[in-house]
Amino acid sequence: MVACRPRHAAVSYSAAELYALATRAARGAGFPAAQAGLFGGALVQHLSQGRDESDLMRVLDAAPSGPILDYALNADASPLGQSYQDAANRTGLPARLHPSAELHGALERLAAKTYVPATEASRSAGAGAGLLDND
Amino acid sequence: MKDAFDLPQPAALRAPSHVMRLAQMGQMFPTRLSFLRVLLRRLGSEGAKLTRPIWAIDARGFGHAVYSIDLGGFSYSLVAISTDLPPEKRTDRVIAEAWDTAYVLYDGVPSSDEIARIVATAPKQEAARFTERDLILSRANKSVRLWARFVEGLRQGHMPSLAEVNAVGYLMRTTAVYGNGKFGIADRHLFADRPGATGSFSLEMLTVWMIRNFTHDLLEHEAGAPLPREIKRHLGIGNATGLGMAPFLVSHPVLLNNWMMARETALSRVRSGDGLPDSKRLHIERLTRRVERHLEHWSTPDQVAQEEIEDLRGHWPTFVEQYLSQDALAKPHALNAALDAAKAKGAGLEELVVALSLEVSGDEIDDLADGMHDASAPLAVPFGDTADLAHAIPEHCSWALGIDYAAKSNCAQFWYVSEEKLEPRLGQRFDEPRADLESPLDIARRISALYADLPNQAEPLSEFLLSHPDHLLAVMAVNTAARYPYALIQDNLIAATCRPVDLLRAKLAMFGAAKFDPKSNLWTRITLCQGAPLPDELTPEACDDWWLAAPDTLQ
Known part of the structure; x- marks a missing residue:
């Protein structure tokens, strides 16, 4: 039964949401936008191919330099380099991906560094503001 | 000859x-190439039949219903859930947390367990998790102006006039139609090669057309009387769209x-x-x-x-x-x-x-x-050296040049992602904090900055990018512009x-x-x-x- 599922049971994700999260995480780690996007594409391939998750955290930890900058221009034959090439070749992806809770949590923490907290000003000026919506 | x-x-x-x-x-x-038009032509050419295998809606109009339709040889089902929404919770803003109705377009025909799962999760929208069988996620609020008046009127035997219908145009307004993997729903690649589902946003359009039909059925159910065909045809489905979809382009x-x-x-x-x-x-x-x-x-x-x-x-x-x-x-x-x-x-x-x-x-x-x-783009950098790039920028991106991006009016706004709902927003750079977290929609400014930084002596592009990694996005944009003439919006998206x-x-x-x-x-x-x-x-x-x-x- 769904209600009895333990709270920390392995969660499955779509490739698109992990791509978006990983892209934001790489930006949060301090990488430029284009390299961050290419890392996002490589991350979903890396997970899809069952390669070592620790490769992913290692290159994020190397910010602001290291493979995330280098592989964007020239991916090597390392497992993560292969994931970059898989992304460039648009290698097919499975229906679900299963990152560890640890990796997912780390990506979320890094991605959160790119989010701007709401202020009263941003709320009142934001889309949809200043009008009764129930008409 | x-x-x-x-x-x-x-x-x-x-x-x-x-x-x-x-x-x-x-x-x-x-136009007739618009995605909704393309989808409807397809449904027409296939002689598609919409069925409603489940209608579990109570007298007040709350409950759930399931609609199914075949498109291109695949079955799709809309699970529609109608709940009692207190007036103070009704808002079109994406930061809303409750809606009159919630929807999932399901891959195939859902079992009773799957329906129960969707009925429990869909009303929570972004706060819930979904599966790869859930293709599209949406929600809609009633147009209060029309809904109550139409229900009352129909109950008393008064048909609404076309003028009344036209004043609003729809019974409900969707405030989001999520596709492509959001919150765990199916990635687009899982169905993108199916006949009828190949076109951009085709299943999103199928969903809104099916939701429109649900709004007609729900109103008739609550009122206990049918709507005239001409009225129904003129009742579309509304949508309130904010900044969420702008960065997509x-x-x-x-x-x-x-x-x-x-x-x-x-x-x-x-x-x-x-x-x-x-x-x-x-x-x-x-x-x-x-x-x-x-x-x-x-x-x-x-x-x-x-x-x-x-x-x-x-x-x-x-x-x-x-x-x-x-x-x-x-x-x-x-x-x-x-x-x-x-x-x-x-x-x-x-x-x-x-x-x-x-x-x-x-x-x-x-x-x-x-x-x-087709959204595929070559990722390889095609320009051999910086001289190629120096030639390509004025040729393909002249619109981005000759603007003083340091002038306040030319950089007055900045795009960012809000912590609140992880949605795109637009801030005023000189009035609001955290412009340092700007999203990269400033393509024009970036192309101009790249052009200014190109060396006088040609050097291999890879070398230039190793010393100027921030310029890779602009290089990719120029690359895209050189191959795809209508790819870039030729305006400064951070201008006042x-x-x-x-x-x-x-x-x-x-x-x-x-x-x-x-x-x-x-x-x-x-x-x-x-x-x-x-x-x-x-x-x-x-x-x-x-x-x-x-x-x-x-x-």
Whole structure:
């Protein structure tokens, strides 16, 4: 039964949401936008191919330099380099991906560094503001 | 054999420097290549049948229902859930946490367990997790103005008038239609090669058409009386769209190119035609009267937009008489003359006449819809060295150059992602904090900065990018622009003058939306499916002819 599922049971994700999260995480780690996007594409391939998750955290930890900058221009034959090439070749992806809770949590923490907290000003000026919506 | 010189020359495509400006994109109209139109034609050609295997809605209108339909050999089901929403929770803003109704488009026909799962999760929307069987996630709020009045009226035997229907245009308004993997729903690649689901946003459009039908059924159920067919057909489905969809056009440049290229290629084919056969002339005449009614029936409280509508209304009869009357259309190259004259009168009239020209040319252009969805782009950097790039930037991206991006008015706004709902927002750089977290929608400024930083002596691009990693995004943008002429929006999206609502109108017009009703520069309401066939009307004819649908009279 769904209600009895333990709270920390392995969660499955779509490739698109992990791509978006990983892209934001790489930006949060301090990488430029284009390299961050290419890392996002490589991350979903890396997970899809069952390669070592620790490769992913290692290159994020190397910010602001290291493979995330280098592989964007020239991916090597390392497992993560292969994931970059898989992304460039648009290698097919499975229906679900299963990152560890640890990796997912780390990506979320890094991605959160790119989010701007709401202020009263941003709320009142934001889309949809200043009008009764129930008409 | 004819000499090549005797063959009709294809008309030139409209210049990207004209088409891809915000001021032009912000005047776009739906066309027969719009995704909703393409989907409905497909449903019509397949003679699709919508069924409603489950209707578990109580007397107050709360509960759930399941609709199923076959498209391209696959079954899809809409699970619709209607809940009691306290008035204080009703808001169109994406930061809402509760809605009148929630929806999942399900892959196949759901079992009772799957229905129970969706009934439990869909009302929570972003706060829940979904599975790869859930293809599209959406929610909608009632148009309170119409809903209560219609239910009461119908109960007492009073049919709503078309004028009342037209004042709003829909019974409910969706405030998000999520696809492609959001919150765990299916990635698009899982169904993108299925017949009928290949086109951009095709399953999103299927979902909104099915939701529209649910809104009709729910109202009739609550009122205990049927709505007249003509009223139902004029009740579309509303949508409130904010900044959430604007960055998509920037982050999917190749897709944007393919959408615009299909439309511009279609226009070029239409312009290459010689004379117009009688049938087409009569078709145009019929549509000019429909346009007149549509403009008459379209209004908005937004002053700028209302003035634009009134300007179109004012120009239309004279324009039709001069360029689209039977006499005018009998002349050679009549549509060319009309298009040129419309362009001279402004973006709104030009885009309207473009859409009308395409509308009468289905035989010549409908095949172009098949090539609109490809989003693939080469990732490799094609420029050998910085000298190539220095040559390419002025050639393909001159619009980004010659602007002083340090001037306050040229960088007054910044795009960012809000912590609250992880949604795109637009901030005022000089009034709000955290512009350091700006999202990379400042493509024009980036291209200009790249151009300024290129060395005088050519060096390999890879070397340049190792020392200037921040410029990779701009290099990729120039690369895209060099290959795909309609890929980049040729405006400065951080300027004080940038109106995101122009981006929204362009994208929504490509979806097939009409009756644009902007609520500010940041968000707009629109109507989808107004005049679209009802489920028992899915014939090729009915599915083809509902562009800018407008009843003969609102009386």
